[in-house]
Amino acid sequence: VTFESVRVFAAVRGDGEASVTTPRFPLGRTGSYQLELEVDGYTLQGTNAFEVTSVAVSGLEPSAGSVAGGTTVTVLGTSFDVAAEVSCVFTRATVLSTNYDRSGASLVAGTTVTSTMALCQSPPQPGPGMSAVSVGFDGASSDFSTGLPFEYTRVPRVLSLAPSSGLYTGGNVVEVLGSDFVRSFDLSCRFGLRGNVAAVWKSSTRVSCAAPARGG
Numbered sequence: 001v002t003f004e005s006v007r008v009f010a011a012v013r014g015d016g017e018a019s020v021t022t023p024r025f026p027l028g029r030t031g032s033y034q035l036e037l038e039v040d041g042y043t044l045q046g047t048n049a050f051e052v053t054s055v056a057v058s059g060l061e062p063s064a065g066s067v068a069g070g071t072t073v074t075v076l077g078t079s080f081d082v083a084a085e086v087s088c089v090f091t092r093a094t095v096l097s098t099n100y101d102r103s104g105a106s107l108v109a110g111t112t113v114t115s116t117m118a119l120c121q122s123p124p125q126p127g128p129g130m131s132a133v134s135v136g137f138d139g140a141s142s143d144f145s146t147g148l149p150f151e152y153t154r155v156p157r158v159l160s161l162a163p164s165s166g167l168y169t170g171g172n173v174v175e176v177l178g179s180d181f182v183r184s185f186d187l188s189c190r191f192g193l194r195g196n197v198a199a200v201w202k203s204s205t206r207v208s209c210a211a212p213a214r215g216g
Contacts, residue, residue, distance in 0.1 A: 055079045057134055057148050062184040064151040067093070069124035072186050073150070075110070075135055080118055084137035086110045088120030093129030093152040107136070125152045154180045170213035181207050 057077040065071030092104025110120035132147035166172030188196035189209035
C-alpha cells in the first residue's frame with residue numbers, strides 16, 4: 001500500500017480485504033493522503049483518502065506547579081497515540097509567556113491514558129516563570145506553538161498551623177498558613193510519618209486538611 005510516496009506492506013485478510021500499519025507521517029503534515037494498493041504488479045487507486053490529524057494539547061490540570069518539579073500534570077488533547085511511548089516537553093521557564101525558551105526544553109516520560117489524555121510529571125526548573133507544554137510520541141513532538149502555558153511557582157512554605165494541636169484520634173481540621181500554595185488535585189498534607197492526607201486549597205496562602213489518628 002502506498003500513502004502518496006510512502007510504501008508499506010499490507011497483509012491480505014480475505015477476499016477484498018487487507019490490513020496495513022500506517023507509516024510515520026512528517027511532523028506538522030496534516031490532511032488527506034491518497035491510498036494506492038499494488039497487487040502482483042497491478043496498481044489500484046482507491047476512492048477514499050486517509051485523513052491525518054495533528055497531535056495537539058488543549059488543556060492542562062493543574063496548570064501550575066512548584067519549581068521543584070514532581071507535579072502530576074493531566075494533559076488533554078487530540079490524536080494521542082496509545083500504542084507509542086509518550087513524552088511531555090516542558091520549555092525552560094521564562095518571565096514572559098510569549099517568549100518560550102525552546103533551547104532549554106526538558107523531555108520527561110509520561111503515560112498515555114486514552115487518545116485524548118496523558119499524564120506527566122513536571123521537571124524541576126531553576127526559577128519561577130512560564131513554560132509551554134506539548135507532547136511527543138516515539139520522539140516526535142507537537143509544535144511548541146501549540147503548547148499550553150504551565151506556570152512554575154516558588155517552592156511552597158509553611159509558616160503556621162491553626163490549631164497546632166488536636167485529638168489523639170485525629171479528625172481535627174487544620175488550617176495551614178504559608179505562601180505559594182498551588183491549586184492541584186493531588187494537593188496533600190503530611191503529618192510526620194503518618195503518610196499523606198488530602199488537602200483543600202483555599203488560596204495561595206491557605207490550605208486545610210484533617211489530621212490523621214496518631215495510632216499506637
